[in-house]
Amino acid sequence: MAVSIVLVSGGMDSCVTAAIAAAEADELAFLHISYGQRTEARERQAFNDIADFYGVDKRLDISIEHLAKIGGSSLTDQKIDVTEADLDSKEIPSSYVPFRNANMLSIATSWAEVIGANRIYIGAVAEDSSGYRTAGRSFSKHFKKRSTPGPSPTRSSK
Numbered sequence: 354m355a356v357s358i359v360l361v362s363g364g365m366d367s368c369v370t371a372a373i374a375a376a377e378a379d380e381l382a383f384l385h386i387s388y389g390q391r392t393e394a395r396e397r398q399a400f401n402d403i404a405d406f407y408g409v410d411k412r413l414d415i416s417i418e419h420l421a422k423i424g425g426s427s428l429t430d431q432k433i434d435v436t437e438a439d440l441d442s443k444e445i446p447s448s449y450v451p452f453r454n455a456n457m458l459s460i461a462t463s464w465a466e467v468i469g470a471n472r473i474y475i476g477a478v479a480e481d482s483s484g485y486r487t488a489g490r491s492f493s494k495h496f497k498k499r500s501t502p503g504p505s506p507t508r509s510s511k
Contacts, residue, residue, distance in 0.1 A: 354379045356411070357472040358461050361385055363399025366476030374474040375407050382411035382468060386457050388450060389421020389429045413464055417456055426450040 357378035361367045362385065374381055385400040387393050397414065404412055421429035427436065427447035436447045454477055461473045 355472070356380045356382055356468055356470040357474060358382045358384055358465055358468075358470045359474040360457055360461055360476070361400050361403055362476075363396035363403065364476075368399075368403055368476075370474050370476035371403050371407060378472065380411075381407060381409045382413070382464070382470060383407075383409045384457075384461055384464060385412070385414045386460060387414070387416045387418065388453060388456075389418040390450075391428060391431070411468065415460055417460070420450055420453060420456065423451060 355378065357374055357380070359367070359371050359374045359381055361371055361383045371381075371383070383400065383404045385397060387397065390396065400414070401412075420426075424430050426449055427433040428450055433447055438446065438448075454475065458473065458475060461475070464470070465473060
């Protein structure tokens, strides 16, 4: 049975992505990644609620709070105001967390090798891609080309 990993933050995008994955995949494994975001506790609760709804037993909760220490985002730095979304702007929004999706996908790829997953789902929104360098189709295409999960010398039931 093929396993698919779904990155689930607990937000609307990942909830929709989880629904799509549930319709397409044989077995789901949910990955939640905290990065020091302001809404961390609520997102973790939603992650578990969504996983419970879909009956997902394989769950991995990872912290990469070094992204908050690196800074540069209103999502992780209380000193930076969260600004309203402006989908017409070509500027990088204050909510951009530098290279967050790449970090998350790298972790998902590592876990995929261990559990034998053959697909990774992420709810990166195309409308964000103008300001979020790691949310667009170009980034996804290049990341997929370079990071397809490969065989691992050991498989785990984690």
